Amino acid sequence: MAWSEADIPDQSGRIALVTGANSGLGLETARALAQHGATVLLACRQRSLGEHARLQLLPLARAGLEVIDLELADLASVAAAASQVQQEFGRLDLLINNAGVMAPPRRLSRDGYELQFAVNHLGHFALTAALLPLLAQQGGARIVTVSSGAHYFGRIAFDDLQGERRYDPWTAYSQSKLANVMMAVELQERLQAAGSTTLSIAAHPGLARTNLQPSSVAAKGSWIEGLAYRVMDPLFQSAAMGALPQLHAAVAPEALGAALYGPGGLAHLRGWPVSCPIAAAALDGSQRRRLWQVSEELCGLASQTSSP
DSSP, rough: OOOOOOGGOOOOTTTEEEEETTSSHHHHHHHHHHHTTTTEEEOOOOOHHEEEEEEEHHHTOOSSSEEEOOOTTOOHHHHHHHHHHHOOOOOSSSEEOOOOOOOOOBOOOOTTTTIIIIIIIIIHHHHHHHHHHHHHSSSTEEEEOOOOGGGOOOOOOTTTTTOOSOHHHHHHHHHHHHHHHHHHHHHHHHHHHTTTOOEEEEEEOSSSOOOOHHHHHHTTTOHHHHHHHHHHGGOOHHHHHHHHHHHHHOTTTTOOOOOOOEETTTTTTEEEEEEEEOOOOGOHHHHHHHHHHHHHHHOHHHHHHSOO
8 A cells, every 4th residue: 555644653742854955855854744743953055945944834834843054065064053953952853864966067065075975975974973862862763865766877986986087967966876875774784783773764756856957957057958857757756756755764664774765656766655676786785884984084073973
């Protein structure tokens, strides 16, 4: 039987942080959690967009809605956001690593890293590390990291992680989305080894209409990419449907750690959430551990993430 928003258990008393909560999948995820009673922290890059989303959701929310300033391309901002959550709330039940950028021309983050690797992976890696102590205090806490079907085509270019020698927007995007799944799986192994009840789960939306597609076209000025999206339009599902896999991962009692949830129909591009295959590259433990170590070094967080 198809899992839908109607199957979300009551979330009263729980606190959820959603990155990129001002639009697309993040906004739909925040809405569903707020409607089911969770206090939702809207972690957004721009305060004005976060406040706009908060006002949109207020009539639907059964509990609190708060905006958290978070720029994932700036590790200092990541640390400040985590500190704010600690000081103002002192606990966290759900972390939804949802925000992302898709296939822009090569740019660097505030810390000098390739933007997609920085935002999609490193920023969430550092945020997760900083919030793990809060999550560990709550029985049955969950960390959901949102990837993409592009992870199946990804490869971690350890010899050129920042695309300094070769840069292709889609290759870099696939690398960052593979890194998302690798982080989710590796984190679950470490949590389990530590005896933690916190679950780390991955999800992907299939083909969902969000602001990522027009933003990608605009950033590159690519009429070919724009045409491709128009041709593929009948395959796209709504952002609300695209958010279901990450909601399932976040709240469904049957969701499993280290699993990947995505749409169940038409090559996992659309449909109701199901457990999906994970790319072989993300199942390679040695590669996951290598990525983890590199990520620690790039984020300067080795002492915090060695043990959950």
